[in-house]
Structure formats: structure tokens, C-alpha cells
Amino acid sequence: MEDYKFLFKVVLVGNAGVGKTCLVRRFTQGLFPPGQGATIGVDFMIKTVEVDGEKVKLQIWDTAGQERFRSITQSYYRSAHALILVYDISCQPTFDCLPDWLREIEEYANNKVLRILVGNKTDREDREIPRHIGEDFAQRHGMYFLETSAKEAENVERLFMEIAVELMEQAKCKELPKYDGNLGPINGGVSCRIRFFVYIFLIRKLLQ
Amino acid sequence: MMPARKMAHRACFFVSRTVYLTCCCGCCSALRPRYKRLVDNIFPASPQDGLVKSNMEKLTFYSLSSPEKLDRIGEYLFQKASRDIYRRRHGFVIIAMEAMDQLLLACHSQTLNLFVESFLKMVQKLLESTDPQLQILATQSFVRFANIEEDTPSYHRRYDFFVSKFSAMCHSNHGDKNTRDKIRLAGIQGLQGVIRKTVSDDLVENIWEAQHMDKIVPSLLYNMQSAEKYETLSCMESDGRDGVEEQPPRLAEACLRELVGRASFGHIRSVLRPVLTHFDRHDLWIPTDFAVHTFKIIMFSIQAGAGRGRGRVRAARATVLSNIVAIAAGESVGPSVLEIINNLLTNLRTSVARDSEKETDEKLYQEALINALGEFADHLPDYQKIDIMMFIVNKIPSGARGGAGKATRADAMLQGILLKSLLKVGTTYKTTELSKAFPAAFLEALLRLSSASEPSTRVLLQRILHTLLDRRGNAPHLATPTVDYAELGLTVEKCSRQDLIFISKHGYAIFSSLYDGLQLESNTVENIEAIYTTLALLVIELGSEETVCDVMQLILAIQQSGISNPVISVSQQCQLQAVSLSLATLLPHVMMLPRVADYLNKIVEARREEAIHLLPPVLEDYPHLSPTKMPSKLPFLMIDQMALAECLKACGIESSRLQSPSPYTPGGGISLAHRHSWVEAGATQGRDSLADITAGPTTEMDSANSSPGVQRHPMQNESVSLEALRRAANGPSEMERRDAERRKATLNNAFRTAPFGHLVDLTQPKYEVKDKLEELFNSISEEPLLPVSGSCSPGTQTKSYQQNVPPYTKYFPELFLY
Numbered sequence A: 001m002e003d004y005k006f007l008f009k010v011v012l013v014g015n016a017g018v019g020k021t022c023l024v025r026r027f028t029q030g031l032f033p034p035g036q037g038a039t040i041g042v043d044f045m046i047k048t049v050e051v052d053g054e055k056v057k058l059q060i061w062d063t064a065g066q067e068r069f070r071s072i073t074q075s076y077y078r079s080a081h082a083l084i085l086v087y088d089i090s091c092q093p094t095f096d097c098l099p100d101w102l103r104e105i106e107e108y109a110n111n112k113v114l115r116i117l118v119g120n121k122t123d124r125e126d127r128e129i130p131r132h133i134g135e136d137f138a139q140r141h142g143m144y145f146l147e148t149s150a151k152e153a154e155n156v157e158r159l160f161m162e163i164a165v166e167l168m169e170q171a172k173c174k175e176l177p178k179y180d181g182n183l184g185p186i187n188g189g190v191s192c193r194i195r196f197f198v199y200i201f202l203i204r205k206l207l208q
Numbered sequence B: 001m002m003p004a005r006k007m008a009h010r011a012c013f014f015v016s017r018t019v020y021l022t023c024c025c026g027c028c029s030a031l032r033p034r035y036k037r038l039v040d041n042i043f044p045a046s047p048q049d050g051l052v053k054s055n056m057e058k059l060t061f062y063s064l065s066s067p068e069k070l071d072r073i074g075e076y077l078f079q080k081a082s083r084d085i086y087r088r089r090h091g092f093v094i095i096a097m098e099a100m101d102q103l104l105l106a107c108h109s110q111t112l113n114l115f116v117e118s119f120l121k122m123v124q125k126l127l128e129s130t131d132p133q134l135q136i137l138a139t140q141s142f143v144r145f146a147n148i149e150e151d152t153p154s155y156h157r158r159y160d161f162f163v164s165k166f167s168a169m170c171h172s173n174h175g176d177k178n179t180r181d182k183i184r185l186a187g188i189q190g191l192q193g194v195i196r197k198t199v200s201d202d203l204v205e206n207i208w209e210a211q212h213m214d215k216i217v218p219s220l221l222y223n224m225q226s227a228e229k230y231e232t233l234s235c236m237e238s239d240g241r242d243g244v245e246e247q248p249p250r251l252a253e254a255c256l257r258e259l260v261g262r263a264s265f266g267h268i269r270s271v272l273r274p275v276l277t278h279f280d281r282h283d284l285w286i287p288t289d290f291a292v293h294t295f296k297i298i299m300f301s302i303q304a305g306a307g308r309g310r311g312r313v314r315a316a317r318a319t320v321l322s323n324i325v326a327i328a329a330g331e332s333v334g335p336s337v338l339e340i341i342n343n344l345l346t347n348l349r350t351s352v353a354r355d356s357e358k359e360t361d362e363k364l365y366q367e368a369l370i371n372a373l374g375e376f377a378d379h380l381p382d383y384q385k386i387d388i389m390m391f392i393v394n395k396i397p398s399g400a401r402g403g404a405g406k407a408t409r410a411d412a413m414l415q416g417i418l419l420k421s422l423l424k425v426g427t428t429y430k431t432t433e434l435s436k437a438f439p440a441a442f443l444e445a446l447l448r449l450s451s452a453s454e455p456s457t458r459v460l461l462q463r464i465l466h467t468l469l470d471r472r473g474n475a476p477h478l479a480t481p482t483v484d485y486a487e488l489g490l491t492v493e494k495c496s497r498q499d500l501i502f503i504s505k506h507g508y509a510i511f512s513s514l515y516d517g518l519q520l521e522s523n524t525v526e527n528i529e530a531i532y533t534t535l536a537l538l539v540i541e542l543g544s545e546e547t548v549c550d551v552m553q554l555i556l557a558i559q560q561s562g563i564s565n566p567v568i569s570v571s572q573q574c575q576l577q578a579v580s581l582s583l584a585t586l587l588p589h590v591m592m593l594p595r596v597a598d599y600l601n602k603i604v605e606a607r608r609e610e611a612i613h614l615l616p617p618v619l620e621d622y623p624h625l626s627p628t629k630m631p632s633k634l635p636f637l638m639i640d641q642m643a644l645a646e647c648l649k650a651c652g653i654e655s656s657r658l659q660s661p662s663p664y665t666p667g668g669g670i671s672l673a674h675r676h677s678w679v680e681a682g683a684t685q686g687r688d689s690l691a692d693i694t695a696g697p698t699t700e701m702d703s704a705n706s707s708p709g710v711q712r713h714p715m716q717n718e719s720v721s722l723e724a725l726r727r728a729a730n731g732p733s734e735m736e737r738r739d740a741e742r743r744k745a746t747l748n749n750a751f752r753t754a755p756f757g758h759l760v761d762l763t764q765p766k767y768e769v770k771d772k773l774e775e776l777f778n779s780i781s782e783e784p785l786l787p788v789s790g791s792c793s794p795g796t797q798t799k800s801y802q803q804n805v806p807p808y809t810k811y812f813p814e815l816f817l818y
């Protein structure tokens, strides 16, 4: 007997500081953590919700926003059923980075993945990104859109519940991508000459 | 007494089931199934009291005597623990986990598999909780499980979640340092467990796949890089010092050693790729101590791993490889680029000599060498790629055709391997002018190989021609013969004057070699198609009014051989008809020849009606062909020389040459005598119109000097001349060698004793070879070798000096110590 009927993997991405970890904490633990450190690498949370009387387990992978952890975080995109792309409505640069994130998602995630754009921190007075701008962006890129406040617990429950509902519908229509451990794309962008020398070095030493 | 109790138990068994459904508060425990009661009894009233030992013994005994109940016991324990986690009664959760551990260790039986499912579910459940204590506990259980050798591993079991979660734990940023370290340690131990569990059996879970390595390797490195200082143990054994288990950096290092040590030769790359990516991402190259530390660990572990098993093969390989890739200090004799190539080739040759069909490791090793070659070539300017290709081609045994005996099997294998290497290098080359891509000696060597005895070798050779000829990306469209070119989207440009000169010189040699290639009895469909592709590419790349008659003459000759060559089979005759008509119909797509197109279309139509077997696709076999359908019986379906000449004339092409006697004769054996002097022969073979072109403005040909976009370096003695090639092949002279030895000894000594800053100084004036290599590599791309932002080692060097020092020798002196 299983204690859930559906299991979905949800991955959060977006610049550091936009409130990804707070959103996850709010949803899974019902609290707004005071001053925790920035996420490094990846963090993991779980929550089981009920949709139409069926138990749905959400595995939530919360990633670090910083560039240097990109290679490990990318390795989590591939098996995601849903990707939540978060920006901070009071911080224009986090919105400006969205195209970069989309490119990354395009490259590393399954193309059928459910994508949701989230503008977080609606409680703040100093809004820089009007709602309709975020909405437009989401529409243009085929994403769902929602504005949230992890602090005031606004729309956080709704965000994850709607994901659960949507994924469950997909699962019932068998549209959900199946993950059977296929290879991810090989990371490029490495200074190939360094690689080359190390490679030679290794061959050389390998059987010395 | 006993039987009575049993009776009672039996009597109320039915009741117990129904009652259980309505009552699960524990008040009716006497009525529940035995295994449930046994499980319930191991829990104390208060969690502080811990597992009830005596009852645990009973449960273990019961499980051993009724192993078929194990899965239910596991499931029940899991259910209880789930409830307890939900109610935050962690004390009971810990007890449940402990019980499962004990059962797992006690019950080595066939049914363990079923129990393991619930066991792993339990571990996962605990890992999913937010409580560090439970996560750590779960990891310990997982590790215990990982150390058990299962008789029959379960192939459907997946460790995906565990890799993901343990990797996340390796990155814990828990506020309390002590807890953080514990979680990270647990994460590393967990990864170690997964590795142990999966590494020996790819069917369980292929741990070497990128999706796992991209998580495991960065997680280990992230922990290693946080160490305060890096001490690399020189021993090949794992870290035997105390306290490994308590410090994340050291445990991570031990785990990395184990991972690399267990990697087979072919898997090393899977580990290495994420290592390099991680170093790039985290800017870990400078300062260099961590990089050096890490790569040393990798090296030691590879050696330790290689030490186990298959000693003989490894040892043989070891001696051979020890002198591979001579970038090293002191070995400054001869052109180093070619030394590297020569070394790689020598190793390939030795490996082939050792090879037996079964030895897959040997194959992997050869592949690695070929890849190294390709990777190396990829970093050289194009003119050097050609030199390398010439170098390789000269090492290929020619297969002793026409000579004393047949080529040996080893020769044939070496041919194949070296041609693969050649192809690898060839694909990195971007052809601009054909004369640059095919210097006369290179072309001659290639064409000589086109008659190799092994059909697969001949296919490889054609592939090399394809990659060098195809400047416009047409090759994929021309993989198989066709008469419908309109839809293919071929890219056609006008043939340049230089190319015309090239074909005037070498056209006949190329054409006749391809012609002969089509006549070989051992040809497979793949051979025929590959030669077709080469010819079609030539037609496209060299299509012009000056060459059209020569091409047509060749096509007619192929057609003729498909009727009259008595040696080839009927199937091959049909194949040649399809090829010749396919090539003919390609010409009107390359240039304006409307009359020719009309004429050929009629033939195509007629064949479609009456002799579909003379049209593409070419088949391996043409069974049930009635004698009346043999090509020789269908002259009216052939391209007629006179008619074709008329059509060409109507298109304004001087076609009298088409009527002159054909230089091609089936049965290459007769013309073999002048096969080796065809370069000259080509020019005097009466190819007047082509020869005329040569009289135009003299262009320097066959010179590697002027590859566009690449400046030749002011390093004459380093430049790759034939003389240099020969020298590299023969090795340095005795005197040169002694000289080099002496310099090497001094240098190595200096490297061992001198402080780092001094070394940089030392390397500056004497290291010509490395400097030159550096120059070479810098000229290839603008991209800096290392991020410019990286700070240089502090010292007295001026800025201009810094630019002169090869960055990698400066940052990685250790890499050049050997």
C-alpha cells in the first residue's frame, strides 16, 4: 500500500534572493524563515497534498541561484515535471535575467515540462515590475503566471496546488514525460584547452 | 498449553480480520496476525526505553523461519513509521528503522528482495523529513544496506532519488556548523553507498551516466574544496589517517578516490568531465593547489584501480604509454607536435598488435587514443592538420596489393584503425581550396589505399575523401545514388580557378582510382554507395564547362564496365548502371545543360518502364533477373556516346573529346604498372583542355604556406616539413638524445628543488618547445587559456613578462614534471 498515488518533481529556479527558499518553506512548513543563508547547490523538501480525494506527493527541489552552482542545478532540471521560474517584483534585474533562465531551461529540461512564472514579494511597497509586464512575458513564452508573497502567504498554497492539479490532469491523459534515466546534454563552455592539457596529462600518467 | 493457545489463535483468526478493519486502536492486539503482534511488541511504551531486545529476537526468529512473511513485516514497519513521522514521534521512528536494519542483516535469503523494497521506502521516507537526525539515521541504514552483497540484485530498483537527495545533503547550509557537517558527511556516505551498490553492475543503475555523475562529482568536490589546506597523500592506498569519517573534505576525498578507483578505463571520462566543468564554474584553477591536489588524487586512484586484475595487459600498456604525449620538459628534440602524434600512433600500432577480438578494454583504449588524436588535431591550425594527416597516412601499411602475399590480418586492422584516426582528424579540417586539402603526396597515398583488400577499409577511405571534398554540406544528401536531385536542396557554387588547376593535374588519377574501386569483386553496397558519394561530390565541387567532358567520359566508362567487364557479377553490373545514370543526371543540376537533362530524363523514364533494376537504389542482390534483362541485353537503355556528344554540343560545349578512346579499362590489374606515377601521367594523358588551364597565371600549388586566416609562425625549425616528419618518425639522433637527457636531468632536478617563483623564471628562456607550443595554441584562438581575472602569482614579474609565460606551465608546473 502506497501512501500517495502520484509523485511529481518540482524544481524552482531564478536569481539568488528572489525568495525561492521562502516560497518552499512557506508551502511545506507554513512559515517564513527569518534570515536563513543562501541556498547552496540544491535543497529538498516534500509535501503531500490532496487533489480530488487523491494523494499527490510533491518532491520540491530548491536550487541555488548563483552562477557557480549552475552545473549541478542543471542536472536536476532534466527529471522535473514542473519548473517554477521566480523573479522579485521589486527588483528589475531579476526580471531582466528571465530570458537567460529560459534559455537554460530550454537546453536542460524536458520540452514538455510545465513552466510557471512567479513574481514574488507582492507585499513590498517598492514594486518595479507591474503585474501586466510579468503576465505578458509569461504569455509570450507559454508559461503560467502567478504573483505571490512568501511573507504574507499570498498565493503560495495556490501556486503549488495548481501545479498538482495540472500535473495530475496531464498524468491522467498520459502526457507526462517519463523519466527513464536518459543522458543529459553534455555541458559546453569549458575552456577546452585546459581540458585538453589535463586530458593529455591524465593519459600520460594513467598508465605510467 | 501451547496447542491450546494456537487453537485459540486459529479460532479467532477470521474474526481478527474483520475486527481489525473497524478497530485499529491497539486494544485488540491479541486478535491481529502474528507478525503484526510481533512487530508491535518490539516497541516499548516509552520511546526512551529503546527497542525491546527480547521481542526483537522473537521477531527475527520468526522472520528467519517464515521468510515469506518478510515483505509484510517490512510493509507494516514502514506504515507504522510513516504514521509516527507524521505525528512527530521520532523516537518510535528510530526504533522502527533499527528493527529494519537488524532484519536486513539477519535475513540473507531469496526473499530479501521484497523486504528491501519496504526498507528503501523507509529510508526514503526518513530522508524526506526535515529532521537532520532522521536524515542521518536513514543514511546510516542505507550505507549498511549498501554493504550487503545481494544474491540477486533487483534490476528494476532505481537509485535516482538517493543520488539526488544525498547530493543535496552534501550542500547542506544548516545554520549550525556541527549539524551542517553531520548532514554533509551523511550525504557523502550516502553517495559512497550508492556507488558501492551500483558500480559493479551496470544493469542495476548505470552510475556513470551524466545525470548521476553531474550530481555526485560536484558534490564531492564542493566538500573537498572547503578544506583548509590540501595535502595529497602520495600513497595509492586510501586515506588511512584518523578522523576521515569526521571531516567532510576528507571523506569526500576518500569517496572520490573510491569512485575513480572503481572506474574502468572507459569510465574515466565520465568522471573527468564534471570535474573539469566544476573547476571552470567555481574558478578553481587559480590558485592551483586545489587543482593539482585533485588531479593527483585522480591519478593515484586510477593507478590504484589499474593495479587490480589484468596485470599483464595493464603492464604492457603501461610501458607503452609511459612515453606518450611528449609535451614534457627536456624532450625538446624535434617538432613536439609531431612527436605527440607519433607517440599516439605508435601506441595504437602496439595496441593493435596486442589486440584480440575479445579484448574490449583494448578497443576502448584505442578509441581513447583516436579521440586524443582528434582532440589534439582540433586545436591545431588547418595547415598542420594536413601535415598530421599526411603523417598518419604514411604510417598506414599499404596492404601489399600486387606484391608478394596478401595483407596480414594485423595489417588490415591497423589500416582500419589508422584510417579511423585519419577520418577523425579530417573531420576537424575545413577545406577551402582542394589543392591545400590534397597535397600531391597525400592524395597519392590516399588513392593507393582505395584498393585495399578489406571492403570496410575502403569505405573508411571514401569517408575521408567525403569529409575533405564536401565544402558545402552536400554529403548527407548524397549518401545513396538517386536520379531525383531537385528536392535535395544541394548547394552548388561555381568552381574556382585554383580548383580547376587542381583537377587538371589530379583529375585523371582520382577518377581512375574511383573507377577501379567500382570494379572490385569484393565490393558491398556500402562500397558502391561510398564511391558514388565521392564522385557526386566531385561533380558538384568541380562542375564546370571545362570538366564536364571528363566527367561524362568517366560516366560512360562506368556504364560500359557494367556491360562488358566479365569479372563482375550481374548484380554489380546493375549497380554500376544505377551509379552511372545517377551521376549523369546530377550534372544538369550543377550547370545549365537543358538538352542533356532532357535526354537523360528519357533514359530514366524508359528504365522506369522496362528495367527498374538499372535505376537506384542499388541493391545487394538482384534475384530472378531474366536473361533478357541483363544490362548487356538492353543497349537501347544506355547513355549513347554519340547522342550525348550532340546534346553537349547543343549546349555550347566542345565535346569532341568525348569521342576519343577511353583511358579507363576494367580490370585495374593491367594499368597497375603506372599506378604509382600517375601524378605525372595525369598531366600528359592527353587531357589537353585541362592541361591548358595550368598555363594561366602561375599559382603556387601544394604548398601549405597560405591557409587563409592562419598566420604562419616565426618558428622555422618547428614548422612541419617532410624532413621534420621523417625525423620525428625516426627519433632523435644519438647526440641529440644525449643532449636532451642532460637538459632534462637538470630541469627535473630544478623542478624538484626550486621554489615556484624561481621555476617560472627558469622556464622562461630554456623552454623553447613549450613556448612555441604555447604560441601555437595561442594563435589558434583568441580565447584566453585561463580567465584573465585570475590573479597571477605575486612576485616581481612585470606585466609584459606575464604575457610571455605559457599560462599552463606557470600554473601547472607539476603537469610538466614528467
Ligand SMILES: Nc1nc2c(ncn2[C@@H]2O[C@H](COP(=O)(O)OP(=O)(O)O)[C@@H](O)[C@H]2O)c(=O)[nH]1
Binding pocket: A014, A015, A016, A017, A018, A019, A020, A021, A022, A023, A033, A035, A036, A037, A038, A039, A065, A120, A121, A122, A123, A124, A148, A149, A150, A151, A152
Ligand atoms: N518582503 C518579502 N521578502 C521576501 C519574500 N520572500 C523572500 N523574501 C526575502 O528575500 C530574501 C531572499 O529569500 P530566499 O528565499 O533566501 O531567496 P532565494 O535565494 O531565491 O532562495 C530573504 O531575505 C527573504 O526574507 C516575500 O515574499 N516578501
Ligand SMILES: [Mg+2]
Binding pocket: A020, A021, A022, A038, A039, A062, A063, A064
Ligand atoms: Mg534559496
